[in-house]
Amino acid sequence: MFIDAIGQSHQPSQDARIISLVPSITELLFDMGLGDQVVGRTVFCVHPKDQVKQIRSIGGTKQVNMDKVKALNATHLIVNVDENPKELVDELAEFIPHIVVTHPNTPSDNIDLFSLIGNIFNKKGEAARLISDFQAALTHAQLTAQGLEEKKVLYFIWKDPWMTVTGETYISQSLRTAHMITQPQSAEVRYPEIDLESGVLDEVDAILFSSEPFLFKQHHLDEFSEEYNIPADKLHIIDGEMTSWYGSRAIEGMRYLAQFAQKLSG
Incomplete structure (x- = not known):
């Protein structure tokens, strides 16, 4: 069972x-x-x-x-x-x-996910391979992050209204693996609307615009920079699949986030 x-x-x-x-x-x-x-x-x-x-x-x-x-x-x-x-x-x-x-609520939950699918559908060997690959990628991301300063980030998933993620979401926990700490850490809902006049834009080190579910593109960042008077080098597009997709894509996702965090740290 x-x-x-x-x-x-x-x-x-x-x-x-x-x-x-x-x-x-x-x-x-x-x-x-x-x-x-x-x-x-x-x-x-x-x-x-x-x-x-x-x-x-x-x-x-x-x-x-x-x-x-x-x-x-x-x-x-x-x-x-x-x-x-x-x-x-x-x-x-x-x-x-x-x-x-x-x-799954954290990257490590992928291990249980691989095991669950592998056991139910008789793919235990494939599950073991994915678990090994994932653990290696997660360890790499964690070791990379040890040499980096923590960054407070605002992670946008939507506009009109502007929406973000809280600390207990899979996205936030994935980013935390690479020392990127989403703001705010808690709210009444997991994916809250956010008031950009609340001072949060000044409190974070970087603002991340995800490629999904809203497909942010460079012109959105340019418009945001002008409207809110935020330096362009504080705004970054991030691959939403690499932060929010659990399962086998999380293996590549851990490697991606390690590289992204290094880039963010300059």
Whole structure:
């Protein structure tokens, strides 16, 4: 029996038909050699680019086409606490027998994620390989960070309204691995709107503009610099997949963040 993020038990499955509502886990399934068992995915599941196109899209992470889902006769649905509404998952559970719930909150939680997927879908060897690769990348990031000064950062995920992340999110914990400490550290919600007139722009060492879910580009930074009178060298675009995607992409993500932190430190 293998336990998921909400304490549900799962038995190993030989012939699973899997729907993934989590883009990073869709990529993980392919990287674990399970691509031929994935029968459904969201429109946001874009990796691995060439292979995932062959899998039927059934909608987004918040809404799906129920008729398309039912036609796939899936045995397993993989979801995430943050990305998929409970009401949607409960509705899908009425006709999909096994719901695997994930909820990584720190980079180290990837180890349990690899083990969970590997054990349920009989890919223990692939899981062990990913765990080894991840631990090496995480250690590299931590050792790199030891020689760097901590930086307070504001990490934007959206504009109109401006939104950021708090310290208990996976994104914040990933950045912390490389000595980048997100501000504010706490709020009533995990992804709060932020008042830019509150003084936070002056309190941070760097302002990071993520490439997702809002696709920030250079012209957004230029406009921000002019509107808020912030030096351009304090503003940086950061790859959102490398900070927010858990699963196999987190291996590359740890290496990326180590390099990013070095660049930020000059």
